[in-house]
Amino acid sequence: NLPNRVTIIEVGPRDGLQNEKLLVPTHIKKQFISALKDAGIQEMELTSFVSPKWVPQMSDAAEIVADSSDDQVRNIVLAPNRKGIDRVYTTNCKAVAVFVGVSNSFNLKNINKTTQDSMTELKPIIHELKEKNYSVRACISTAFYCPYEGRIEESDTLKLCREFVDAGVDELSVADTIGMASPTESYSLFSKLKEEFSHTLLTAHFHDTRKLGLANILAALQAGINRFDSSAGGLGGCPFAPGASGNTATEDVVYMLERMGIETGIDLHKLMSAIEIVRPYVSRKIESGYYRLYAQN
Ligand code: HMG
Ligand code: MG
Numbered sequence: 001n002l003p004n005r006v007t008i009i010e011v012g013p014r015d016g017l018q019n020e021k022l023l024v025p026t027h028i029k030k031q032f033i034s035a036l037k038d039a040g041i042q043e044m045e046l047t048s049f050v051s052p053k054w055v056p057q058m059s060d061a062a063e064i065v066a067d068s069s070d071d072q073v074r075n076i077v078l079a080p081n082r083k084g085i086d087r088v089y090t091t092n093c094k095a096v097a098v099f100v101g102v103s104n105s106f107n108l109k110n111i112n113k114t115t116q117d118s119m120t121e122l123k124p125i126i127h128e129l130k131e132k133n134y135s136v137r138a139c140i141s142t143a144f145y146c147p148y149e150g151r152i153e154e155s156d157t158l159k160l161c162r163e164f165v166d167a168g169v170d171e172l173s174v175a176d177t178i179g180m181a182s183p184t185e186s187y188s189l190f191s192k193l194k195e196e197f198s199h200t201l202l203t204a205h206f207h208d209t210r211k212l213g214l215a216n217i218l219a220a221l222q223a224g225i226n227r228f229d230s231s232a233g234g235l236g237g238c239p240f241a242p243g244a245s246g247n248t249a250t251e252d253v254v255y256m257l258e259r260m261g262i263e264t265g266i267d268l269h270k271l272m273s274a275i276e277i278v279r280p281y282v283s284r285k286i287e288s289g290y291y292r293l294y295a296q297n
Helices: 012-018 026-038 061-065 082-089 105-112 115-131 154-167 185-194 212-221 250-259 268-281 289-296
Strands: 007-010 042-046 075-079 095-101 135-141 173-178 200-206 227-230
Touching: 007 250, 012 026, 012 042, 012 268, 026 042, 026 061, 026 268, 042 061, 075 135, 082 115, 095 105, 095 115, 095 227, 105 115, 105 135, 105 185, 115 135, 115 250, 135 200, 154 173, 154 185, 173 185, 173 227, 185 200, 185 212, 200 212, 212 250, 227 250, 250 268, 250 289, 268 289
Parallel strands: 007 042, 007 227, 042 075, 075 095, 095 135, 135 173, 173 200, 200 227
Antiparallel strands: none
């Protein structure tokens, strides 16, 4: 009962680059985004409207989205608060991702607010976004483990998801921020999400810190999930989650799915060309299995 087709939400330009030590030039980011679209990416997190003091790498957000409205791709931008949303309103972006941690300690480090204070701020914002016909995605961080609090109770994650669904979001992207979930835990949580939130787009977001990303994706697939966040080249990580490494690499996910007969619509060869655009500008070595083989040939 696996799906015939899976949607990949490419998060490389946002999650992939937010943690880089050196600033990637804006025109290189734009070339990267455009090459990813050319490779067949249909949904993508382009950037985030966060504080440039907190995350200098995303300070060119307005420029990144300046000419990104005239295509068929769902261009998503992140915003953590009212100030971020007001910045989004000055652009053509029509899909917004808000983000909150299940873990209060993580949320304080990431957004400087308790989880509940973030929710109090975000609920009317979500309502407003829906009234203005925006598509709203909620990213749920530390859904399995927190770098500060350890294991997170499934019931706490489900409760936060419920609050977002009740507030009217279209999509939940549920994240293993520090790549610590096991396939058993992935299957268990995504089965429950699938059962409870049958009218919400459900997406799994795995970081590959312990190289369990693909196994966790397979487990989530078996639980009925058909949307996955991943990052070209396996770049990424949250600057406020110590120990977080990159997302599961898009090329490894696509390769696995295509070998299983599951369509993604993504051209691996063109995806390699997209990676080659940013590779000289990132400090991280590209270590995905698929890229290593490609680079040897
Ligand atoms: P704060 O310092 O508490 O903000 O930061 P504040 O409200 O006190 O305002 C301080 C100053 O920042 C003011 O400017 C504001 O205008 C400005 P000043 O008066 O001093 O000149 N400011 C902003 N500027 C631009 N854009 C904004 C904004 N908001 C305030 N949106 C804040 C609070 C939320 C801003 C900060 O903590 C922040 O930017 N955090 C974002 C952290 C982040 O980007 N983390 C990574 C993304 S989440 C992630 O990676 C996880 C995910 O991948 C899933 C997973 O793997 O878990 C999604
Ligand atoms: Mg992430």
